[in-house]
Amino acid sequence: MIWKICFAMAILFVLAGTVVYIICRKQGASRIQYLGAGVFLASVTMCFPVMYMQENAGIALAMCISHSIRMFVVDTGADDILSMLTRDMLGSMLLPYKMLAATLYLLAPIFTLGVVLQYFSNTFERLRLRLKKKHDLYIFSELNTRSLEIATDMWSCAKKAGRRLEIVFCCSDKKDGVNTDQEKSARKLNAVLLPEEIIHVRLNSQRRRVNYYIISEDDDANVDQTLKMIHDMTSGSAWYTKQRLCQRNVTLHCYATNAEAEILLDAKDKQDLKVVLVDEVRDAVYEQLYEYPLYMNQMKTGGAKQNTLTLLIVGGGKAGCEFLKAAVWSGQMISYKLNIHLFDLEGTNLQERLEEECPELLAEGGSYQICIHEGDVFSSIMQNELDALGQVDYCVSALGDDERSIRAAVWMRRHFCAKTGYTKPFICAYVQSLAKKMAVSELSENTRRKTSLSYGIVPFGCGGVYYGNESDAAFVLEYLGLGVQSHYFRLNRGSDAESRRYAVQNFYEKQGNRRSSIANGMHISTKLWEMGYGILRVPEKGEELECYRRCVKPVDFAEILSSLSETERAAYYNLEHERWMAYVRTEGWRLSSNGGRTLAEIRACYELYCEEFKNQNYLAKMHPALVPIDSDDPSVATLQQVDDMIVQVNREKGLGEYYPDYVQSDVELVDHIGEIVSGVWCGPEGMQIAGTLAKEGTCVICSLEDIHRYQEERKSC
Numbered sequence: 001m002i003w004k005i006c007f008a009m010a011i012l013f014v015l016a017g018t019v020v021y022i023i024c025r026k027q028g029a030s031r032i033q034y035l036g037a038g039v040f041l042a043s044v045t046m047c048f049p050v051m052y053m054q055e056n057a058g059i060a061l062a063m064c065i066s067h068s069i070r071m072f073v074v075d076t077g078a079d080d081i082l083s084m085l086t087r088d089m090l091g092s093m094l095l096p097y098k099m100l101a102a103t104l105y106l107l108a109p110i111f112t113l114g115v116v117l118q119y120f121s122n123t124f125e126r127l128r129l130r131l132k133k134k135h136d137l138y139i140f141s142e143l144n145t146r147s148l149e150i151a152t153d154m155w156s157c158a159k160k161a162g163r164r165l166e167i168v169f170c171c172s173d174k175k176d177g178v179n180t181d182q183e184k185s186a187r188k189l190n191a192v193l194l195p196e197e198i199i200h201v202r203l204n205s206q207r208r209r210v211n212y213y214i215i216s217e218d219d220d221a222n223v224d225q226t227l228k229m230i231h232d233m234t235s236g237s238a239w240y241t242k243q244r245l246c247q248r249n250v251t252l253h254c255y256a257t258n259a260e261a262e263i264l265l266d267a268k269d270k271q272d273l274k275v276v277l278v279d280e281v282r283d284a285v286y287e288q289l290y291e292y293p294l295y296m297n298q299m300k301t302g303g304a305k306q307n308t309l310t311l312l313i314v315g316g317g318k319a320g321c322e323f324l325k326a327a328v329w330s331g332q333m334i335s336y337k338l339n340i341h342l343f344d345l346e347g348t349n350l351q352e353r354l355e356e357e358c359p360e361l362l363a364e365g366g367s368y369q370i371c372i373h374e375g376d377v378f379s380s381i382m383q384n385e386l387d388a389l390g391q392v393d394y395c396v397s398a399l400g401d402d403e404r405s406i407r408a409a410v411w412m413r414r415h416f417c418a419k420t421g422y423t424k425p426f427i428c429a430y431v432q433s434l435a436k437k438m439a440v441s442e443l444s445e446n447t448r449r450k451t452s453l454s455y456g457i458v459p460f461g462c463g464g465v466y467y468g469n470e471s472d473a474a475f476v477l478e479y480l481g482l483g484v485q486s487h488y489f490r491l492n493r494g495s496d497a498e499s500r501r502y503a504v505q506n507f508y509e510k511q512g513n514r515r516s517s518i519a520n521g522m523h524i525s526t527k528l529w530e531m532g533y534g535i536l537r538v539p540e541k542g543e544e545l546e547c548y549r550r551c552v553k554p555v556d557f558a559e560i561l562s563s564l565s566e567t568e569r570a571a572y573y574n575l576e577h578e579r580w581m582a583y584v585r586t587e588g589w590r591l592s593s594n595g596g597r598t599l600a601e602i603r604a605c606y607e608l609y610c611e612e613f614k615n616q617n618y619l620a621k622m623h624p625a626l627v628p629i630d631s632d633d634p635s636v637a638t639l640q641q642v643d644d645m646i647v648q649v650n651r652e653k654g655l656g657e658y659y660p661d662y663v664q665s666d667v668e669l670v671d672h673i674g675e676i677v678s679g680v681w682c683g684p685e686g687m688q689i690a691g692t693l694a695k696e697g698t699c700v701i702c703s704l705e706d707i708h709r710y711q712e713e714r715k716s717c
Helices: 002-026 032-052 057-072 087-130 145-161 180-188 219-233 259-267 280-291 318-330 347-357 380-388 402-418 434-441 463-467 473-488 497-509 511-531 542-551 557-562 566-586 599-609 639-652 662-671 673-678 704-715
Strands: 137-140 166-169 210-214 250-255 274-278 307-314 336-344 368-374 394-397 426-430 444-446 452-454 457-460 533-537 687-689 692-694 699-703
Touching (some): 002 032, 032 057, 032 087, 057 087, 137 145, 219 250, 259 511, 274 497, 274 511, 280 318, 280 426, 280 457, 280 473, 280 511, 318 426, 318 511, 318 566, 347 368, 394 402, 434 457, 473 497, 473 662, 473 673, 473 687, 473 692, 473 699, 497 511, 511 673, 533 704, 557 673, 566 662, 639 662, 662 673, 673 699, 699 704
Parallel strands (some): 137 166, 137 210, 210 250, 307 336, 336 368, 426 457
Antiparallel strands (some): 444 452
C-alpha cells in the first residue's frame, strides 16, 4: 500500500510544481524553482518506501532528503534505487515505479545544470560590461517593447553615422520564458542583459557618457528609482566620493507623465547630473510640430493683413490636448491668426478640465481662438459642423485607439477631397504601433495611369523615432533649447568652462526650465519662416555634406535683421512676447491680479508676495508680465508699465534694486537668434547633446529656397 501512496504523491508533487510554474508564467514571472521543488519533493517521496524497509520513519525521511540532494548534484545513480526494487515487493507497480525513478534521476541534474548555466551566463554578461570601459553606455531599466524600440532606433542611427554605442538591459530575467523574442532582438543589438535592477548598476563614468533610461511600465516605480539614483549619485555617496562617478557625463531619463513626477524630481538637488522627465506623448507632438509645422502648406503672405490658419483636432485625450497646447504657442505668427477647433465626445467636460488646469488658456482675445465641439466626429451633425468651418489647413487625428485614429484620418482625407474650392489640408494621425505607423505612411490608391496616389496621412507617436538622428528632431530641439538657455546666461565664444557648466546645470535643474527653453527654440523656426528663412543642420560628412555645399549658402542673421524696418523689427519683438504669454498659459500660469488687468490690480497682487518672490509667484502660478506690450485700452496695463511698477515696489519696500527688463528681454532674444542657431555658445570644446558633439556651425540659417533645393537633391543622393 505504501508504494502506491508514495507513487501517487510523487506524481502529484510534479504536477503541482508544473501548474504553479504555468500560472506564474502567464502572469509574466519566471518561477522555474517551483518545478525544481516539485521534482525534489517527488524524489523524497519516491525514495521513502525504499529507505523505510531498512530504518524507522524518521531516519528513513532524513536518508530520503539526503539521497534527493545527491540526485541534484549527480552524486548518485539510478541503480542505487532501481536495484532495490523487486517484483515481489511491487508486483504490477514495478515498471511504473522504475520509470518514475529513472525520470526523476534525469530531471534533477537538469535543474541543477540550469541554475549553474544561469549563474555563469550572468557572470559572462557582467564581464562583457566591464570590458566596455571606453564606450558610451545606454542602460535601460527593463527589457520591454518600448525600451527595445528606442534602443533599436538608437543602434540603427549610430550605425548609420559610424558611431559606437553599447546598450544594456536590466531586469532581463524578469519575464524569462515570456520575452524570448525580445531577448533575441536585444542580442541582435549586441546588448548586455543583466538580471539586477538599474539602481544597482554602478558604473564608472569618468571617461565616458552613461545614459540611464528608467522605462518600466509603472510610472510610479520609474519616479522612485530615479529619486534613488539621484540620491546615490549626489552628496557623500561612496559612488561619488571614490571618483568613479563623473556627474557631468551622466543623464537620467525618467519615463512618467503625472504632474507629481515633475514636482518630486524638481525638489531634488541634482548638482551636475542631467535629469530629463520624458513624456512620450508630448515629445512626439513636439517632434511632429518641428518636422511638420502648422504653416507647412501656407505661403508667406507678408504685409499688414493677417490671414487665418485653422487647426482641426479630433480627440481630446492626452495626445489631442498636448497638440492643442503646443499649437497655441508654436502657432503664434505675424501673418496668421490661429483658430483651433477640437472635437471630442465629452467636449463640455474637456473644456471644464482645461479651464481648471490652464485658467487663461481659453480666454477670449489675443492672437488665437479655441473652440471645443462635443459629439462623435463620425456623426452627421459633426460633419455639418466641419463643413461650416470652411478652409481647414491642418488636421490631427488623436482618438486614443490606433484603429479609430486611422479611421478618422482617412475619413477626413475623403471628406476634404470631396469639398471643392478649398486647399486640401495637411493631415496627421497619432499612432502608437510602429507596424501600423509604417502601414499608414504607405496608404495609397491605384490610378488609371498605373501609379499610386498617396492618402498623404502622416503618422506620428512612435516613441523610438524621437530619440534617433534620422529626423534630427531630438538633437536640434535640445540644441536650440540649450542655445536659448545659453543666451540668457550670456555665453559666447570667450566664456569659460565654468560658465558653460553652470548654464547646462540650470537647464536640467528644473524640468520647466528645459521645456520652456525648448519651446522658445522651436519658435525661432517660425520667426525665421515669416522672414523667408529656416534652420538647417549641417551634415558631418559624405554625399550629404557635398550636397549641402552645392545647394546651401548660409546667411548672417544680423544682416537680415538690419534689412528690416523699425516697425517690422518691433512686430517680431511683440511676437516673441505673445509666444511667451501663450506658452506660460498652457503651463497653467495666470496674470498676477485680483481679477482685472489694470496696473493697480496687478500691483496690489504683486505686493502680497513680492517679499517672497521678486518676480512671479511659483506656488500660485501667477505672473505679472502676462500683459501686452502695447494696448489702446486704458483698463489693460502694458508690459513696460508693469516693469516700472515692479522696480518701484521693490524700492519702496526696501527689497533692493531689481529690474525685470521684460521688454528688453524679448528684444535681446530676437536680436541674438543668429548666435543661438550658430552655436557660438558651445565654446571651442563643444557640448555633448544626445550623444553628439555640438559645436559652432552645427546649424545654420539659410533661405527657404536653399533648404528646398537641398532636400530635393538629397533624395537623389
